[in-house]
Amino acid sequence: MNDTIARSILVVSLVKVVVLLFLVLTAVAYLVWFERKVAAHIQGRWGPYRVGPHGLLQPLADGVKFLLKEDATPAGVDRFLYFSAPLLTMTLAISAIAMIPFGPASIHIFGIATPLVIANISVGLLAIFAITSVGVYGVALGGWSSNSKYSLLGGLRSSAQMISYELSLTLSVVGILLLAGTFNLSELIMRQDGYTWGHLPKWNLLNPTFPQILGFFCYFVAAIAETNRAPFDLAEAESELVAGYHTEYSSFKFAMFFLGEYASMITVACLASILFLGGWLSPFPQTPGLDWTRYLPAGVLAVAGVALIIHGVRYINVFGRIALPVLGVILGALSFLCSQPGVIDDIQGPFWFLAKVLFVLFVYVWVRWTLPRFRYDQLMRFGWKVLFPVALLNVILTSLAVVMRK
């Protein structure tokens, strides 16, 4: 009996892993599309437009291109490390997402209730940090094994940067650990339940004991640096280093680095939402006056669906005139599903979680296309002389507040 339970748990976990892997890879592909679109609109351009309506099939075309391009291996590379570096980057970045809880409710697979998280372990937060800290090797070894000056310099810069900013990243969440007293991500979210003065959510950003505003600032900046994105993308500064650590990588090995970068972006955004923005908790208290907020998921989907249908029927080509309204109808059906009594409560958690993650991702993209790149010495000075002391100050102030509260 015990054995069958263990086996069915294993099967359920495997199903969850496969589903999440599929979802994450799709999300990564469309995150690239999202970034290109947002960047284009910030700069007054249209962005991808040719492949599918509004460039919606662009990720597919990119993927096919990555697969079909010639996979060149330069002379004099350290073959074992050269091949394992991109693999390491991608695997680690994707496996970190296994620890992320997407909602409070359980789903049913083969009649077994299972939570919306693959690995709900007691030290989830630390495990994610452990995975990101090992992620440095992908960049460092990729740069070293390519046997190229630009790659080596990019890899060195990047590892120095990641080591420096990892400290601030880890320190910035210590305040939250002091307030919550747990490493488990689901429990960290549960501790943020409740509303100050009846309306203001008790998210860690607005924690009544000590608001983690400094912590959020440090986390946000350090996370940008940790994922090697502009304005901290010194690792691949095109104007100086060609492309940095992945200069010598082509075809699918480059795509693996690329996937890894965007997957770790998603992890970091999920963590920001869990740690500071209350994860899956709704920003509205469930009072009778605000009961209508339960219909927000359905409402958002319905508005998006109607907008797609109205816009789609006047699209410039036939494919778009068919595809966009069909997409709109699907969204409308989902909206109807989300307003049904059995589903409406289950959908709240994932909806708010995804909304917050999407918001954080949007800010990441916004920052990338707004701020110019830092100079290397500025980067180091900022990391060690501003960010690190501020994170330390946040720890001291939070511990004082926690002690005073007791």
Place this chain on the structure above:
Amino acid sequence: MTPQLVIFLVLAAIAIAGAVNVILQRHPIHSAISLISVMIALAGLFLLLESEFIAVVQIIVYAGAIMVLFVFVIMLLNAGAEERTNMSRMARYAGVPLAIFLLIELAYQIGAAALSMTPQPLAEDVTRRLSMLLFQDFVFPFELTSILILIAILGALVLAQRGESVPAKGGPKTIT
């Protein structure tokens, strides 16, 4: 064979093979990578003992911090493959017998110790108990260690700056 035993054997084999490989590899980077695989296999062994906290800390501290610095320094100095020499006289007549003696003694002591082969269930909330030990019962040695590390950092800085003038305000304009 229980699944736990299979996982243990695999992890132990990786750890031992990695440790041997550290010595056998001629390039420092390859040695460092082997050492990292040892660290990660050890973390897996800790996980098998149901001490998640120690496992994760093992990865963060050893694989994620110390070994990154090792790799970084090797890359920065661009260290090449090391040369093989025949053993020196000292190593042959003193080192090898001592190493064999140490191995025999370790094997004997481990064999003599009455170790239980079934994993003991751990107490609840290991992380909290560990921090209680570190920050309450042994807080003085703990703080003493941190001062020791601080002194070591200062010493390293002094050694690194010997013979060089202090860089001008704004920092040196070098790229690394």
